[in-house]
Structures are given as structure tokens and as C-alpha cells.
Amino acid sequence: MELLLTLSLLLFAIIAISFTLNYILTPKINNEKDEKPNNLPPGSSGWPLIGETLEYFSKLKDCIPEQFATERMKKYSTKVFRTNIIGQPTVILAGVEGNKFLFSNENKLVQAWWPATIDKIFPKSSKKTTREEFIKVRKMLHSFLKADGLQKYVEIMDLVMRESLERDWKGKKEVLAGEVVKKYTFGLACRVVLGIDDSEKLEKLAKPTEDIAKGSVSIPINFPGTALYQAIKSSKVMRIEIEEMIRKRKIEIAEKVEQKKNVLSTLLLASDENSQFMNEEDISSHIAGLLHAGFDTLNSPLSFIMKYLVEYPDIYQKVLNEQMEVAKLKAPKDLLNWDDAKRMKYSWSFVCEVLRLMPPGPGAFREAITDFNYGGYFIPKGWKLHWMAHITHKNPDHFPDPEKFDPSRFEGNGPAPYTYVPFGAGPRMCPGNEYARLVLLVFIHHMVLNFSWEKLISNEKIVSDPIPRLTKGFPIRLHPKYL
Template sequence: MEDPAQVSKFSEPFNDLASGIISIPINLPGTPFRRGIKAAETVRKELMGIIKQRKIDLEEGKVAPNQDILSHMLLATDENGQFLNELNIADRILGLLIGGHDTASASITFIVKYLAELPHIYNEVYNEQMEIARSKQPGELLNWEDIKKMKYSWNVACEVMRLAPPLQGAFREAIHDFTFAGYSVPKGWKLHWNVNSTHKNADYFPEPEKFDPSRFEGNGPAPYTFVPFGGGPRMCPGKEYARLEILVFMHNVMKRFNWEKVLPDEKIIVDPMPMPAKGLPIRLFPHKA
């Protein structure tokens, strides 16, 4: 995609899109499904303009063929040498934007929430981030080596995603007959799997309601017990991007601010992802120089 400013203009329709995707498919005025359709049309229209301009830029050599996934899609061909059509590309980019927007923003929101509630955790993250900040020259940006040093910060983010996973579950199809908990499940059945079936299972996470980033030290949890990004061949391809986005956010905010929740007892709702009911208003306190 283009620079972040272009992506940010899509932020407003994304909530309607996400709500529409999981809503009852009733296409009537005022329903989440109708709002989702209209939001998709709005974003798709913007994407088509970006795609057409990118095709021109590629032809004129103004951008590199390997610049980003949009360029790759425009240049990719199928087994018959045919290019993807523009609408197909727009829909694929739309899917990537939806998948990468709400999930990351939900995770970041809960990181802010838990750090406000747990000052000892905040202090540990702050110390790690400030050690990295002090190693940089004025104006020097973070690099991949800095990201790899943020081990405790990422453990905290993982513990947040264990307790408040942005995606609560998914439907999967049984690929063969099997028995689970005394029930026979035939091949072809669609099963709804909830991440909390393992994330809050005391067999894998002792004291599951306790916030404990040390769970992710060393080899971390047993395979397929911590699955905010799924697992196996269908693991989310954006996992490393999400890690980068979350850690860069944590670094840049925490080296500047501490904060407190304005509404200490704010409730959590699910619409369509878990989020604080009032948007988690906070009060920022700049660090003293």
C-alpha cells in the first residue's frame, strides 16, 4: 500500500466492515450488514484509485516491482499468463486491511489497559524500552535489532493477547472422523473453535486469570495452546507485522508517557471484537526530562 496516511482514511469504515462481516446477513437499512456493504464499497472505491495509479507508476518505472504486496499482485500471473483483474486485487487488499487493522488496534488497546492497571508491569516494560532508547542517537529510528531486544515487552503483549484475544474463534471443518470428549464428530462437520478453550485452561496456564508474562519465557506455552494468530499451515501471515506494529507503538508511547484510566470500572463489550465500552479514555502524564 501507499504511505500510512492513505490507509488511515479507511479507518472510519473499518468498524462497520468488521461488524457487517459477523452480523446476520439481512440487507435492510440500519442493519450492520447493510453498513458493512456500504463501508466495503467506500474502501473499494479508494483502493481502485490507488491500483490504477500504481499501474501507471509501474509502467513509468516510478516504483519498484517488489515495493509491496500491491505491486506483486499487479505483476503476478496465473498458470495461463493472465494477470489478476483490478477488482480482484482490490478485494484481496481489502481483506488484508480488515485483518490487519481491527485485530492490532484491539490488542494495542488492551495493552494500554493492562499497563494502566499493573504499574509493576509498566515499570518493567518502561525500563526495557528506555534502555533501547538510550542506545539510539538523536533522531535515529528503531531497527530490527532493537525489536529483537524487546523480549519482555513482547511477553507482556502475548499475555495480553492470551487474556483478551482479538479474535475469539473460528469455524473449522473436520477432515476425518474423530471422537472428542466422548462425542463422535464425522468428517465434514463445521466446528466452532474458541481460543479461550486453551488460553484460559488451567492445565496449560496455571492461575489462568492472573497476568503473568513469565509464561512466555524460554520455550513458552505448549504448541497449539496459545493461538491468537492461529496455528499450523493456516497461521496468520501477518504475525510478524503485528509484532512489529505493537512493539513500535509500545516503544514510542512508553518512552514519552505514563497514563491512567479515566474510567476505572469500564466494562468490556464484544462488537465484533472485545473492546472497552467507552473506548478506554486515558489521562496522559509526560515523563519528566
């Protein structure tokens, strides 16, 4: 075990150093002055080159990233401090005020920032960055992703979950739940994003998606044998498959073949403010990115939903009772709909508590697009800012006894604004949050009505890289119900 821990920390060290070298060797796009103002936020730049990256990744790996922040908040400031991680001078705005400031100043003082590896995995034909392209696609998909646009997809989610039950759950005594939920989330993402359910095509796309997931958080060195190299290679394979689908879909649209609404068709028919349509290569790259996002960030919550349901039998019973009430209103073969999802109030409170303790990511980064002041301190243009969901999620002032699992926190009016941020908050809320809500609720509905289960590993280790996961894939023994 000690050897495995040492190897894991070594891997994080390699990642940290590689990110740092990648940053140093990359030409700077901003004109930072050599002289630093005297009123920078308090903090430390850590070791030369690697800064405080090793400690940050170590805490993240152990699923306690809030400790990285709270230790420095006690030492420097409870509001704001500076550090240096992944080769970037970084400011962490702590707490509710920091969250509100960052989410309210998107594209005013700050903008979204991703490591350069993302542009390599999902290349675009133009000179525009991933951030600029993301903004454009978000506008195009606004009507698709908002609540009204997603209502008709509840039935599709239900249908895909029923197929998953028959194929991967029923008739099995033991399953590796973490692997089975991957099939469900990927199959659903392909149905919603591409409008396909062809098993052969799904198989062609599934392996590249897993390679991309590994490469997006890997050592940023593009060399044969590295995860990034494989991710770039797999992304190309995936985009070729998607471009073939695009050409066929274009013919169907031209011939006015009836189209079921999906992301691919939406992007093909959408134009920007200059009435320009995206080319096939860019659409395929965006689609690959959406499949990755819709697949990777939902697997973790689904696994932890099953973990917490089996660990808290009283909560499982409350969820089951609610889902039985929903089922009573349906004929046996009726698919779930939007109104059914709205009735799952306790189940959603349960999910929110899962996401409070195990958010699908540690937070995100922003980049200062101009010099500005925050809390009396100077933030230089080009510096990175990092918001961390765990800082408020684990703060006893906002969530008393924060390590206790308690869905009642989300009943009634729920937490105060900007304290609960697994999907961001305010004007910068993740556009896929409503999609995620529906996917998770549909999954819960069918699982608790069809099964109870028991863990085969009593204390399975949890790590985060950077999405939290159960290291053994959460093996369980199923106990089917005969309704």
C-alpha cells in the same frame, strides 16, 4: 444497566436467529444424509432452529466463552462435543489435542470457513469462494509477510507511530485511547498495504472501514438500515477508491517509476500457478479485506496493552527499563529496526500475556471436507468445527492460576505447543502474526518512553462482539515525560 443488558442480549438473539434463518434459506452445498450415524460426538443440538447460539453469544459477549465449552466438557467429554451455533451443526475439539488436529489437517480433512456475509462484503469476480481466494493471495504474499520480508517495515511502523505521537498524543491532557489507536493502526495499514500517507485519501477510506468492521459481525440481512447493507455499500465505495489507485499504480509500474514495496504492488506483479494475474476488481476486494483485518484486530490488543500497563506499575517499570535500554543504543532521530525489536523480549512476554487473556478473537471455524473420525466419533462432511483460544488459555493445567496476569509464563521455553493460540498454531499460523508483533512492540516503545497515564474510569466494562473492547473507549489522563 439491567435494561442495557437486556437489550444487548436481545441483539445477540436477533443475530443468532438471523444467522440461523440465513443458513436455512441458503441452498446446501453438501449432500448430507438424512440418517445420522449413531456415533456422533456427545452433545446437544439445543433449541429448534437457534440451537445453543444464544448461550454461546451470551458467554462470548461477557468475555468468558471458555465457560460455554467447559460446562459441556464436564457434561459430555473433555475431548470433543457437538453443539449447534449460528444455524450450523458444530463440533468443538477441546484442548491441545483438538488444536493440533485442526491446525495439522488444514485442506486435508478440514478447511477454513466463514459466514456467507463475507462474500457479500468482499465479492470476487470468479465463482471461487473467499476461502479459495484467500489461499491464493496467501501464497502470493508469503514472502511479504514472513519475518525476512517484514524487516524493512519496522522503520515504516516507527515513522507512522512518531507521526501519531505528534498528532494525537503530545500536548493532550486527556485522550480517548481506544479511538486514537484506531488512527494509528489504520494509517499504518494504509502505508503498508497501499503505500499511501495522503491524509485526504486516508479520510475517504477510514469511514468505510469502520462500517465494514460493524457489518462483518452483524445481522446477516441485506436490507436498507442494517449494518450488513451499510457494510456492502461502504465496501463498494472503498473498492472504487482502491481501483483508482490500482490504475495509477499500474501506470507507474509500466513507466518503471521506482516503487516502494507494499501489498498493492506485490499483488499487481504476482501471478498464480497458471501465470494469470488478478483483475483490478478482485485486487481491490482483497485490499479492502486486508485493510479491515489489519485495522480491526490490532485496535483491541493496543487498548488492552495500555490498560494492563497502567494496572500493573511493576510491569510497566520493567517494560520501561527494557525500552530505555533499547533507546540508549539509538541516536535520538534513528528509527527502530529489526534488531531493536528482537531486543524487546520482556515487552513481548508482556504482550503475549495480554493476548492470552484478551485474544483479538474467540477462535475460528473450519468445515469438514470429508467424513472422518476423531476420538472414536464420526464427524460428517459439511459439519463445522470450532477451535476456541480461551479453552487452553484459561486452562489451569497449562497456565496455573489462569486469571492472574503474569508475563513470566512466556519467558524461557514458554508454554507447551498448541496451548497458546491467539494467532492459531503450527502450519495454520495466521500469516499476519509477525506483522502484529512488530506493530505492538513499536507502539509500546514510544508510549512508555513518552508517557505514563491513569485511567479516568476505574472499572470500565469489557464486552466482546466478537473482538473484546472497553465499552467507553478507555479514556485516560496523560502524564508526559521530558526525555
